[in-house]
């Protein structure tokens with residue numbers, strides 16, 4: 001019997017298109033590494049940004065992907081929390097747990113990690129992936145929630161919760177507006193309800209996503225466009241919104257956030273901005289507002305998994321399509337024209 005030494009992988013191609021290639025299987029390079037055999041994966045909007053050339057730090061040839069669930073295949077000598085055979089959730093953020101940033105809870109800026117998977121090292125859209133600092137970068141799969149739901153704990157839910165809800169300082173009774181109805185915007189929609197906002201407004205252009213937002217708990221749905229600010233002001237008696245979550249990352253949506261933020265409110269930016277935006281300090285200087293920026297530190301992942309296990313949060317509605325890994329390119333074309341296909345998250349199944 002010969003042991004296979006290669007694997008199939010989805011790669012950022014030279015011409016900006018996703019391509020499927022055979023690659024050598026990853027090996028343990030450091031005692032803190034684990035090799036994980038992928039079971040379930042997904043595609044992130046960030047992967048599409050990479051393919052468009054928006055992420056200068058990611059070069060063609062890279063295996064994409066920073067989300068998923070897998071089976072631990074091998075571990076380095078100093079990995080203590082995980083062993084071969086464990087089913088694990090792969091965090092989008094790699095954490096050494098000991099550098100200055102990790103010790104401050106800012107693992108997104110870990111000096112030997114942060115967002116590296118599918119970015120500066122090969123990622124999860126392959127049959128096997130090497131996970132550095134496995135003890136700080138994996139979580140055990142829990143019982144009581146589907147694995148499709150738990151894939152949302154790799155990135156979507158912790159990003160929505162930490163960069164949207166926590167950074168936005170949502171409190172019981174707050175009014176909340178989410179500008180942008182992508183998977184992370186909907187992740188904010190799910191997790192902000194842990195704080196019982198009095199008003200929860202979704203603003204997006206995609207009519208299907210407005211419908212999904214309504215089914216997930218939005219109290220008001222507004223189509224993004226020239227009248228959106230006026231509609232929000234009418235809903236709030238002219239006061240505006242306490243927590244405005246920017247989850248789109250383009251100048252027009254950031255402008256809208258500035259128009260609808262209430263006195264004393266917060267604009268929490270989680271959108272990935274590819275170009276500069278205007279800051280209207282002439283209108284905001286006296287309004288006692290805050291603007292936050294953040295990259296997810298995944299410090300909330302364990303807590304979110306507990307809430308999933310007890311049924312308090314269920315992100316399964318975000319998974320709209322499932323593809324076998326052999327159909328990975330179809331998954332990319334569906335996710336790439338999400339509005340046409342009414343897609344939110346596409347699940348990649350490596351087992352079928």
Ligand SMILES: [Zn+2]
Pocket residue numbers: 095096097098099100101102103107109110111112113
């Ligand atoms: Zn670190």
